[in-house]
Amino acid sequence: MVATDWENASAMGQLAIAGHARSLLEWHTVSRFCGFCGGKNILTDAGRRKQCSNELCKKKIYPRVDPVVIMLLLTKENDRVLLSSSRDLCLAWSCLAGFMEPGESLEEAVRRETWEETGIEVGQVVYHSSQPWPVGPSSMPCQLMVGFFAYAKSLDINVDKEELEERGQSLSSDFNVESGELAPMFIPGPFAIANHLISSWVNGVEAQVKQLGYHILMRRRINLQGQETSTCAATIPL
Numbered sequence: 076m077v078a079t080d081w082e083n084a085s086a087m088g089q090l091a092i093a094g095h096a097r098s099l100l101e102w103h104t105v106s107r108f109c110g111f112c113g114g115k116n117i118l119t120d121a122g123r124r125k126q127c128s129n130e131l132c133k134k135k136i137y138p139r140v141d142p143v144v145i146m147l148l149l150t151k152e153n154d155r156v157l158l159s160s161s162r163d164l165c166l167a168w169s170c171l172a173g174f175m176e177p178g179e180s181l182e183e184a185v186r187r188e189t190w191e192e193t194g195i196e197v198g199q200v201v202y203h204s205s206q207p208w209p210v211g212p213s214s215m216p217c218q219l220m221v222g223f224f225a226y227a228k229s230l231d232i233n234v235d236k237e238e239l240e241e242r243g244q245s246l247s248s249d250f251n252v253e254s255g256e257l258a259p260m261f262i263p264g265p266f267a268i269a270n271h272l273i274s275s276w277v278n279g280v281e282a283q284v285k286q287l288g289y290h291i292l293m294r295r296r297i298n299l300q301g302q303e304t305s306t307c308a309a310t311i312p313l
Contacts, residue, residue: 091207094209094217098207098217099123101209103122110134110136112132116136124138139217140217140218141174141218141219143174143219144188145269146171147273147276149224149225149227149276150227157193157227159171169262169263171188173192181200186225195229195231197226197227204222204268204271205219206219206268224276
């Protein structure tokens with residue numbers, strides 16, 4: 076379900092089918108009546124489309140997809156990232172994300188959401204990959220997550236505490252696990268695009284830091300069964 080290739084192609088295909096089915100079922104639940112005239116909708120094209128039964132209307136209705144931008148915020152030097160933690164999942168750290176507004180481009184949505192939630196101005200926006208997310212609330216049965224790398228123009232953080240608990244930079248001493256102890260955090264598993272964004276940055280940094288004389292901190296990754304498969308990386312100068 077993630078644009079980035081998985082090792083298990085069979086599991087990826089099965090998840091895609093299940094997600095497609097759930098999205099259609101939820102859409103059928105919330106689209107029983109025409110939003111234009113109030114008439115009852117009827118199924119067509121094997122349930123992939125609906126049409127108003129009112130002879131004076133006959134409006135065609137298609138499954139709803141809600142686009143969401145999700146971004147990994149990086150410094151210009153590409154040596155630090157900013158992760159967010161919500162009030163509901165205080166130990167879970169992930170990328171910033173938000174729904175697109177009408178009339179917005181993807182890049183504009185990335186910059187607006189980052190500014191609203193952190194007060195940080197974003198410059199360059201680079202596309203990474205996309206992922207359908209058919210596990211949202213029934214009112215939004217199929218979200219399309221569009222992933223980006225967003226490069227910060229400043230490091231001054233002003234957190235929106237209505238949505239998020241706190242922010243943490245990967246260079247923070249709180250993430251220092253030289254002693255062998257796991258950092259007090261975990262990131263989404265490989266089923267989520269956030270994991271692929273973070274892992275892609277980590278893998279790129281790992282290839283560079285050895286030449287720059289940096290120390291690699293541990294990287295922690297949790298799989299679908301809640302088991303630790305590897306560790307979250309951060310870098311600090313030696």
